[in-house]
Amino acid sequence: MAISVFDIFSIGIGPSSSHTVGPMRAARMFVLSLRCEGLLARTARVRAELFGSLGATGHGHGTPKAVLLGLEGHSPHSVEVDSADDEIARIRSTQRLRLLGAEMGTAHEIEFEEPTGLVLHRRRALPHHANGMMLFAYDAAGAPLSEKTYYSVGGGFVVDEEAVGEDRVKPDDTVLTYPFRTAEELLRLSRETGLSIPSLMLENEKAWRTEEDIRAGLLEIWHVMRACTTRGMSREGTLPGGLKVRRRAANAARALRSEGDAAARAMEWTTLYAMAVNEENAAGGRVVTAPTNGAAGIIPAVLHYYINFVPGADEDGIVRFLLAAGAIGMLFKENASISGAEVGCQGEVGSA
Incomplete structure (x- = not known):
């Protein structure tokens, strides 16, 4: 496994790498996966569920805001911090989400209503890490299209549950000239x-x-x-x-x-x-x-x-x-x- 210095030092937003940066990245990864799998155009509704520390302290760390911005395609590196609150106010007042709207010429817009679309479980945890989140996509008839689980494991690092194993960070098989672990x-x-x-x-x-x-x-x-x-x-x-x-x-x-x-x-x-x-x-x-x-x-x-x-x-x-x-x-x-x-x-x- 290889880690870059740019994984250790990454440009993002406050207040938390594990509760803000990681969830934003995970939400963006989810909608990108919908597009990659040809499911984005069929998606009529999404739901995010936060577990463990994300669910217990998410409001204080801006996690719901981060998830909504990530679903709209924003990344921690480039999101406009001065207008982020206005983006959230627009989502909540219109009850509409523009999936990947931050990077697509024409956004795929869907209905979205809190708290049913964004659930914080204060006393439930997922098995692999204290910062877990699940994201779901459904079609217009309510049939499930996709379900993914992510863990925000610290420092903004995010792992898909499918990649969770002995190692705690996203695998990278890049061959380094001088590899070291200790x-x-x-x-x-x-x-x-x-x-x-x-x-x-x-x-x-x-x-x-x-x-x-x-x-x-x-x-x-x-x-x-x-x-x-x-x-x-x-x-x-x-x-x-x-x-x-x-x-x-x-x-x-x-x-x-x-x-x-x-x-x-x-x-x-x-x-x-x-x-x-x-x-x-x-x-x-x-x-x-x-x-x-x-x-x-x-x-x-x-x-x-x-x-x-x-x-x-x-x-x-x-x-x-x-x-x-x-x-x-x-x-x-x-x-x-x-x-x-x-x-x-x-x-x-x-x-x-």
Whole structure:
């Protein structure tokens, strides 16, 4: 099995990689499968059922919103975060879904009504993982056309029940130049080849992309992280949800700027960078899963420290850092878990 650094770091939306990004991907996968199997035009009704942690905490993590956006063909990477709420309001007011409407010239529109079309099971779970969901499609007469089960296993990774086995992530049989599954194997390969961990990772990534594309993709990830941090330090107000938590990053940024020399308070700034990303994530903004949304602030904070406080910092250093960090993320993904439903929020943060 092969995992790319772009699986560990993926551009998406908040507030949760397992409860928002994964379900959106799963719902989109389902409607794409209907199209692939020639069933989309015959589909008159769909139903989604959420189980385990998705059902118990889905409303607080925006899971219903994510599923509806996924059914309309949106992907976490490209969905417009500023208009997503308007899309959901339109679906609920019209009680109509545009299946794959986000990517098809002419959308296949069907009736859709909550809560019958989107069911959250608060006390029922599926067998293979705490984050399970089932999707169904029916024709105009109510006859079933398709039924699929997906698991959102952390970090935005999604597996179809048909692919669930000993491994917990979607299988990829790509042959890598330097395959590894443990830290011992990674360090041995580095010693034997004389390659640094980033260089070794770069050679593996070439199985999927050119070196130019790898560099460009990693810098795009950094640019999204940087933009997210900037937004988080400028936004005021209250975060979504019933707790009415006020944003703190903007006020903290003003206070730190008034203190003068930033280098003298580098650790306070680094904490602020992480807080700013976390607040944007909680608000459903554009973030980078790193390796989850719950821990999305840590990697950007380290990179901001590097750029702002390390002499000679440059884009080459950013690329090397993300490659090395991706290698460590793979070790967690392969041998433990990054899923908050399995290891708790501190398991996510500890991985980051």
